[in-house]
Amino acid sequence: MQSPPGDAKLQIVTVSDALTQGVQLSVPVLITQIDSAATLQTLKAALQARFPDEYPVTLMGDLGDTDVQSAQLTLEQLDDQMRVAYPINVYVPVQVSELAIALQQFTGIVAQLRDPEDGCPWDLAQTPQSLTPYILEEAYEAVDAINQGDRDAIAEELGDLLLQVVLQAQLASEEQDFTLKDVTQGIAEKMMRRHPHVFGDTKAASIEEVRSNWEDIKAAEKQQDSEEPEVFSQKLQQYTRSLPPLMAGAKLSEKAAAAGLEWQDIEGVWAKFYEELAEFQESLLSTDVEHQTSELGDLLFTLINIARWCQLDSVAALRSTNIKLVDRIKSIEANTSKPLIEHTLDELEALWQQAKHELAQPLEPAADSLSMPANSRSPESESL
Known part of the structure; x- marks a missing residue:
């Protein structure tokens, strides 16, 4: 039998307590009063939820053979058919991995x-x-x-x-x-x-079923933790607090659509885009920066909705464009000996088109010209 380390304390618990209250896994455990093969099988299943099948354990008691009082087994072998006289005990050592x-x-x-x-x-x-x-x-x-x-x-x-x-x-x-x-x-x-289809009896044959189970279990957990049920707006608020703006926008768009706040077809989304574009352009005629910012946000959110309707990842799209912009500027710098600031706009446009040609990909997004408004900006993206 594997002995516990000299400074480790041995935890002794009955099988009933081990199954109902759990055991401390940081010290060796002696589980006693296992009184039947059924109880041994139940204990084995509980231990397999915490340890691999090859984990070493020791069966202790009257094992049916003369002078044999213990047998070292793997967890998988724990309930193998052996001639044992119940009650028996099981010793679970501490194994420190690399x-x-x-x-x-x-x-x-x-x-x-x-x-x-x-x-x-x-x-x-x-x-x-x-x-x-x-x-x-x-x-x-x-x-x-x-x-x-x-x-x-x-x-x-x-x-x-x-x-x-x-x-x-x-x-x-x-x-x-x-x-x-x-x-x-x-x-x-x-x-x-959250994975009852792996660690329990629930069945999930597809990714969609896994997602549905996950959301249901998550909602049940949150309801348990709160005295009052979580309303839809509270769920959405979590995204605005915890995610970067672009990723939060994508999540909000997805969840709102799932709740029924959705257009009938993509034509409605495009109509909303042109409406928001006109309102943003109109806001630029004033000097109200707060209003301009609000209209710009509405326009960006409509673009996120378009991306969702087209089954495109807006975060990945913007990340790709950011990388592409840096690559094109790197190519421009390789093709000129002067700092960019010393070039005329026509020279920069020629260098831009040259870089674009050199770095051409099978599918080219729509930023075809460097001649864009001086105050145009790109929002940032991400998450874990």
């Missing part, structure tokens, strides 16, 4: 950075709020690395993003709010709840 060791080392490093006496002055000065820009920055950089397909960069950027998660958990643990364990255990339990 991943657990690496994560423990990393969390220790972050904790040291926050040590009041020997820590880093910069890390000690941070608050949850001061770190939020870095979460966004690292998420953007991780997305960029993924889009570039650079495996080494992806691993590095995901590490930088993980640092922000661990830092937030470290700050919270110092205030005794929550710990990294709470974070990981919470998301693990959520994934199991």
Whole structure:
């Protein structure tokens, strides 16, 4: 039998308590009073939800053979047909994986950075709020690395993003709010709840069914957490608070349409676009910047609706255009020895068309000319 580490405490629980209250997985566990094959099978299923099938366990008790009081098995073998005399016990050791060791080392490093006496002055000065820009920055950089397909960069950027998660958990643990364990255990339990077709008896044969189940379970969870049912506007408000504007707009458009706030056909969307375009143009005749901004927002949101009707990703489209613009400017710089500011508009137009030709793609979006209004701007996009 595998003995617990010298400084580890052995947790002893009855099988009834283990099944109803759970067990602490950070210490070795001895589960007692297993009184039937059915109870053993139930325990096995509960342990398989937390451990892989090959996880080592020890069966203890009268195993039916002379002088044999224990047998080391894998979790998958736990309820194999053996001649045992109930009640029996099951010992579940602590197995520390390389991943657990690496994560423990990393969390220790972050904790040291926050040590009041020997820590880093910069890390000690941070608050949850001061770190939020870095979460966004690292998420953007991780997305960029993924889009570039650079495996080494992806691993590095995901590490930088993980640092922000661990830092937030470290700050919270110092205030005794929550710990990294709470974070990981919470998301693990959520994934199991939200995937009953994997961890339960629910059937889901298609992605649409999975999405529908997910939304139903999510709504039920939120209703449990609140004394009053969440109204539709509250759900929409979450997107405006938590997502970048362009992504929030796409979500709002999708959810509003699903709730019935939708045009009958795309012609209605185009009519709305031209209406908003005219109103924006009219607003530019005044000096009311607040009104102009409002009309511009209406126009942009209508474009998001058009993208949804065309089954296009407006966030990906804008990201692609941003990248294309930088690539074309890079090509222009390669074709001239002068700074761009020293060229005339006609020269820049020629260089732009040359760059466009050199970087031509099978499908070209509509930005055919550099001659555009001087005050035109591009909104920003993204998320995790």
